[in-house]
Each structure stands twice: as C-alpha cells, then as structure tokens.
Amino acid sequence: MVVWSWYWVDGKYTGSDVLAKTLLVKARFLRDRRGAAIIAIGAEDRPDQVAAVEILRQFLDHISLRESLTPVQASICVVAS
Secondary structure, three states: OEEEEEEEEOOEEEOOHHHHHHHHHHHHHOOOOOOEEEEEEEEOOOOOOOOHHHHHHHHHHOOOHHHHOOOOOOOOOOOOO
C-alpha cells in the first residue's frame, strides 16, 4: 500500500507537519475561517498491475482539490484504491 498525504491550511498546501501547524496557529490567531484539511490518498501496490505511484499520479491529474476545499468545509479526506 502506498499512501501520500499533505495538508491544506489557510489556502496553502504543504507536506510539512510543522508548517501546517504554524499556518493553523496563524489562521486561528487572525481568526481566518478558510479551514484546514489533511488529504490522504492511497493505492495498493500489486506486482501484476500498474504501480501504485502511477495510479496516484493519474488520480491527482484528474481531480481538482481547489474546487473541493472551500471555506465552508472544515476537513476533507480523499481516498483512492
């Protein structure tokens, strides 16, 4: 199983736990209501099929997270298998 994850905080994407927490503290301090999310996608890596990394890349090529992550949503989890 291959899992990729990253954060969306205050309108910014990051793979860093530290930066995500820093952005969240800043957003709360400034009372920003855009929200935050952790995004995780995963695919099973089977030797007889397309590599999981390629499946994840193709999935990300065909979705738009910007439209999904709106100020109204507090969190979202996207899972692909």
